[in-house]
Amino acid sequence: xxxxxxxxxxxxxxxxxxxxxxxxxxxxxxxxxxxxxxxxxxxxxxxxxxxxxxxxxxxxxxxxxxxxxxxxxxxxxxxxxxxxxxxxxxxxxxxxxxxxxxxxxxxxxxxxxxxxxxxxxxxxxxxxxxxxxxxxxxxxxxxxxxxxxxxxxxxxxxxxxxxxxxxxxxxxxxxxxxxxxxxxxxxxxxxxxxxxxxxxxxxxxxxxxxxxxxxxxxxxxxxxxxxxxxxxxxxxxxxxxxxxxxxxxxxxxxxxxxxxxxxxxxxxxxxxxxxxxxxxxxxxx
Ligand SMILES: [Fe+2]
Ligand SMILES: [Fe+2]
Numbered sequence: 534x535x536x537x538x539x540x541x542x543x544x545x546x547x548x549x550x551x552x553x554x555x556x557x558x559x560x561x562x563x564x565x566x567x568x569x570x571x572x573x574x575x576x577x578x579x580x581x582x583x584x585x586x587x588x589x590x591x592x593x594x595x596x597x598x599x600x601x602x603x604x605x606x607x608x609x610x611x612x613x614x615x616x617x618x619x620x621x622x623x624x625x626x627x628x629x630x631x632x633x634x635x636x637x638x639x640x641x642x643x644x645x646x647x648x649x650x651x652x653x654x655x656x657x658x659x660x661x662x663x664x665x666x667x668x669x670x671x672x673x674x675x676x677x678x679x680x681x682x683x684x685x686x687x688x689x690x691x692x693x694x695x696x697x698x699x700x701x702x703x704x705x706x707x708x709x710x711x712x713x714x715x716x717x718x719x720x721x722x723x724x725x726x727x728x729x730x731x732x733x734x735x736x737x738x739x740x741x742x743x744x745x746x747x748x749x750x751x752x753x754x755x756x757x758x759x760x761x762x763x764x765x766x767x768x769x770x771x772x773x774x775x776x777x778x779x780x781x782x783x784x785x786x787x788x789x790x791x792x793x794x795x796x797x798x799x800x801x802x803x804x805x806x807x808x809x810x811x812x813x814x815x816x817x818x
Contacts, residue, residue, distance in 0.1 A: 597687070
């Protein structure tokens with residue numbers, strides 16, 4: 534791995550007139566989550582302790598993720614010289630520790646662990662593709678393009694490994710679908726919204742629902758139909774459903790519809806905040 538370095542980014546093309554403060558906030562949140570990946574690499578090596586080939590790939594993967602953190606950190610500092618990464622990251626890690634001593638997957642099997650990692654890479658590849666296409670500031674666009682390319686390769690690594698362990702462990706479609714859905718809707722996973730809370734410098738206490746909605750309102754409108762279709766296709770592939778089949782096309786269409794409705798609901802809630810009771814406010818915490 535390791536196809537590019539920070540020196541490959543055209544920093545001299547930075548254009549402050551095209552700087553979007555919202556994108557800077559997103560860069561601050563993303564740099565912390567990416568930087569935290571070194572611990573995930575150790576965790577994966579613990580889970581796959583007798584598979585040195587994959588362990589080496591997992592450590593190389595983690596290095597690339599940390600590089601994503603480094604490039605986003607430099608961008609955030611470039612755009613906002615007052616950004617104190619060390620203090621912000623320390624606050625973030627304290628709220629999100631990872632068990633690096635684990636010797637078994639928290640997902641129940643190695644195949645399931647790989648399905649979960651595929652879902653994470655689906656999320657990141659789609660996310661950076663959406664940011665790349667939405668960004669106007671040329672340096673941020675170039676960074677997101679590089680990172681998105683890496684995230685697609687990461688998916689391929691985990692997908693290939695998942696297939697190997699699927700055959701060894703005999704994990705069926707239904708079990709994989711459960712893991713994928715669980716990872717997609719994991720109720721305890723608020724890493725990104727917590728990173729957003731820490732990165733933006735919101736005062737404590739951390740209110741999970743408020744931070745999650747704030748983060749969703751900033752990022753979800755950036756997704757286009759092609760981003761969503763590709764992400765759904767990759768997810769279905771990991772589960773064992775053909776993306777181009779009838780079921781695959783129906784799921785992709787429904788996902789896109791659900792996303793647009795949710796984005797509209799978020800926008801409506803923002804507009805009406807303070808004037809009337811929104812459905813988001815009425816929803817249970
Ligand atoms: Fe990454
Ligand atoms: Fe990745």
